[in-house]
Amino acid sequence: MLDCRGLACPQPVLKAKELLEKQAPDQVEVLVDNAAASQNVSRFLGSQGYRAQVRTQGADFLVSGQKDASLAVSPAPPLETMTCATGEGRTLVFVRSATLGRGDDALGAGLMKNFLLTLKEMGPSLWRILFLNGGVKLCCQGSDSLETLRELEAAGVSLLVCGTCLNHFGLLEQKQVGETTNMLDIVTSLQVADKVVTV
DSSP: OEETOOTTTHHHHHHHHHHHHHHOSSEEEEEEESSSHHHHEEEHHHHHEEEEEEEEETEEEEEEEEEGGGGGOOOOGGGOOOOOOSSSSEEEEEEESSSSSSSSSSHHHHHHHHHHGGGGGGGGGGEEEEEGGGEEEEEETTTHHHHHHHHHHHHTTEEEEEEEEEHOOOOOOGOOOOEEOOOOHHHHHHOOOOOEEOO
């Protein structure tokens, strides 16, 4: 069993990855101390052909994975080789705040709402939106942008929401859209994107 309690994101996922690469076990257990880490490890195990289950153990979370041949699919091409249908490449939008610009938060909130509404104009090149720090609030209950984000997700845009940030703001259970993610996914996404727009 991997004891990853006390490790900051993305260490629990990296430790699980290292274990799978070195030992390729049929069963794996990872103990973490927060819900965001349990979701990230569970999702990672699922991507590696393991049927993952999360159980609470007091204040901790035990993520168990059992290798399942029925989940093993032919590997997808590496992100580095993926291109959009239009040939325009992958545009990643990096949202670091719930507001756009500085000076007046009410104005900034309205500008951000309009910015997200207008993103669809990028067409097929819009590949992924990363939400970090205060930007995660846009994906949570009460956000004026939830409908817009759901439409983008339904159209095939990947939405990644920082689990550490959700935890920090106490919003993990209020997330309504997007996939809870970790710093490894965020860094990899920035690395393989053809263009990054930061707001």
